[in-house]
Amino acid sequence: DSQMTQSPSSVAASVGDRVTISCQASQDIDKYLNWYQQKAGKAPSLLIYDASHLERGVPSRFSGSGSGTEFTLTITNLQPEDFATYYCQQYESLPPRFTFGPGTKVVVK
Amino acid sequence: VQLLESGPGVVKPSETLSLTCNVSNDFVNAGYTWSWIRQRPGKGLEWIGNLQHDGTTDYSLALKSRIDILLEVSQNQVSLRLSSVTAADTAVYYCARAYMGYCSGKTCRNWFDPWGQGTLVIVSS
Numbered sequence: 630d631s632q633m634t635q636s637p638s639s640v641a642a643s644v645g646d647r648v649t650i651s652c653q654a655s656q657d658i659d660k661y662l663n664w665y666q667q668k669a670g671k672a673p674s675l676l677i678y679d680a681s682h683l684e685r686g687v688p689s690r691f692s693g694s695g696s697g698t699e700f701t702l703t704i705t706n707l708q709p710e711d712f713a714t715y716y717c718q719q720y721e722s723l724p725p726r727f728t729f730g731p732g733t734k735v736v737v738k
Numbered sequence: 739v740q741l742l743e744s745g746p747g748v749v750k751p752s753e754t755l756s757l758t759c760n761v762s763n764d765f766v767n768a769g770y771t772w773s774w775i776r777q778r779p780g781k782g783l784e785w786i787g788n789l790q791h792d793g794t795t796d797y798s799l800a801l802k803s804r805i806d807i808l809l810e811v812s813q814n815q816v817s818l819r820l821s822s823v824t825a826a827d828t829a830v831y832y833c834a835r836a837y838m839g840y841c842s843g844k845t846c847r848n849w850f851d852p853w854g855q856g857t858l859v860i861v862s863s
Binding site: 657658661671672678684716721722724725730731 | 782783799832841842844849850854855
């Protein structure tokens, strides 16, 4: 069974802080790693695709990097609206399956 | 494009759960891949399955024996049927459009966007 890991599972931060979230894929997925943001009580929304490309409308304080199995999401100058849970997601083709990481919750310090 | 899920809210154990995803501002048979994803209370996201525009389906191995995803072209909807439900199937169910692109090695370019707002299903007698 495919497993992704994320660390930390939770991070306490203040407005203006820099937050870094790590994600490890279960196998080499090239650059095809996506990040989603889920605010409380809402559906997830695509934040970053292809490891580093910001979805339209996503502020530039969000950035992503990595390839292969190791990926990072960074939020610089954390804003009040950024307190949410962040999920990474991968796809494997044999057999076809999508897997999400367990999530990282960004909470108020 | 906007997606809106709907369903019964409560389903009895052992029965079949049926959900629909209404697609607005686009056509369900316009060459896309449609997905269902669920989230148990307080838990993470779990991919359930995909339906490609050509009718090809891919299902989670854990749920494969119990699920069907169908295109209802005349209604411009995507439906999910999950049989023999138990309390473990209690979750918010989301539909999403999946982008599937270039493949390299054992993976492909992909993402889920947009997502519907989700519909809560409680399995209870």
